[in-house]
Amino acid sequence: MKKLYFIHESSFIDENVKIGANTKVWHFCHISKGSKIGKNCVIGQNVFIGNNVNIGDNVKIQNNVSVYENVEIKKNVFCGPSVVFTNVKTPRSFISRKNEYLKTIVCEGVSLGANATILCGIKIGKFCMVGAGALITKECIPHSLMIGVPASQKGWVSYSGEILDESLICPRDKIKYFIKNNRLKEK
Secondary structure (H helix, E strand, O other): OOOOOEEOOOOEEOOOOEEOOOOEEOOOOEEOOOOEEOOOOEEOOOOEEOOOOEEOOOOEEOOOOEEOOOEEEOOOOEEOOOOEEOOOOOOEOOEOOHHHOOOEEEOOOOEEOOOOEEOOOOEEOOOOEEOOOOEEOOOEOOOEEEEEOOEEEEEEEOOOOOEOOOOOEOOOOOOEEEEEOOEEEEO
């Protein structure tokens, strides 16, 4: 039976892993048991995916990213190179805290810039854009542009990933947005 996905020969895939059609797993990756990776994903070089991680369709994870247990990545997410996820708030090497892993959810259409750090127990809302090197310490509302250390909202981002000016009209697709209850909405 022909595989419907590509795994580079230097990568290691544990048992009980599901990989969707047209997904590519590149050099030196490790995908741990119980994980599910959707269709049309690209898993870059030197990526670690922990136990029971769920990754949606059309996700691109660039080089040198570790996606730990209790991180969920929804469809159409971009993880830039060397994005860092954490899974415990107060780690100590000499104390086992596996029962303290906190759930982190990266919602549909999110873009995480290179070297962004995502603390555990956080939800990053749909179509949010996290700038390169940002430190995410709290929930991010949908369509927010998050920049800095610690990150704060510096604007709004359209569905197609364009930073919106005060007109709230997307320069790429010309969709007009408005703000209601501190949420970006399409007109």
